[in-house]
Amino acid sequence: METINGVTFEEYAAACGNLAQGMPEAQVIEILGLEKPVWDETLDRWNDRLGELMTEDMDYATRYGELFANPKAGRFAQVETTAMDAGELLQLVPDYETYQKIFWHQSVAASHGIDPVTVLEGYGIDLGKWGALNMHYLNYQNSLLDHTAPDYAEKFNYFRQLQDKWRSHFESEYSNYKSDLASDIEF
Structure with a gap:
C-alpha cells in the first residue's frame, strides 16, 4: 500500500473528511503522529497524487468521496470525533x-x-x-x-x-x- 510520510490514501482522505467536518488540524496531526511541516508536505503531496490517481482510474475519486463522507478509516477508525458516519x-x-x-x-x-x-x-x-x-x-x-x-x-x-x-x-x-x-x- 502506497504511503506518503507514513500516511495511506485512506488516511489522507479520512483526514480531509474529518477536517471538513470540524476536527481541528492539530488533532489530525496528532492522530497521524506527524509534525506540522510534515503534515503540510504530506497533504500537498497527496493532493497532487490524488490528481494522478484519478487520471489513471476514476474509482479513486469514488473511494475518496466515500472516505471523505465517512472519515472513520485507518488511524481515524476508533477516534471519537464530531464527524458523522455515512x-x-x-x-x-x-x-x-x-x-x-x-x-x-x-x-x-x-x-x-x-x-x-x-x-x-x-x-x-x-x-x-x-x-x-x-x-x-x-x-x-x-x-x-x-x-x-x-x-x-x-x-x-x-x-x-x-x-x-x-x-x-x-x-x-x-x-x-x-x-x-x-x-x-x-x-
Missing part, C-alpha cells in the same frame, strides 16, 4: 431528491443575497456535513449521468426533472424577495 449523514439528507432540494434552495437564495450557509443551517447542516453529503451525492450523480449506461436517457430525464422542479419551486418562493445589501452602509 448513516448519520444520510438521516439528514436521505435521498437524492432531498439533496437537490437543498442544493437549489441555496443556489436561488444566494442569487437573492441570502447567505447559503444560513440556508444549510435551516436544514440542520453545517458546511462540513454539506461537504461530505456533496461527495456522497456527486458520486451518485456521476453514476446517474453515465452516458454509457443503457438507461441513460431515463436517468438523465429524472435528473433534469428534479433540477427543474426545485429550481422553479425556489424561484417562485423568492420571486418577491428583495435584498438590500447596502442597508447597513453609512456614508
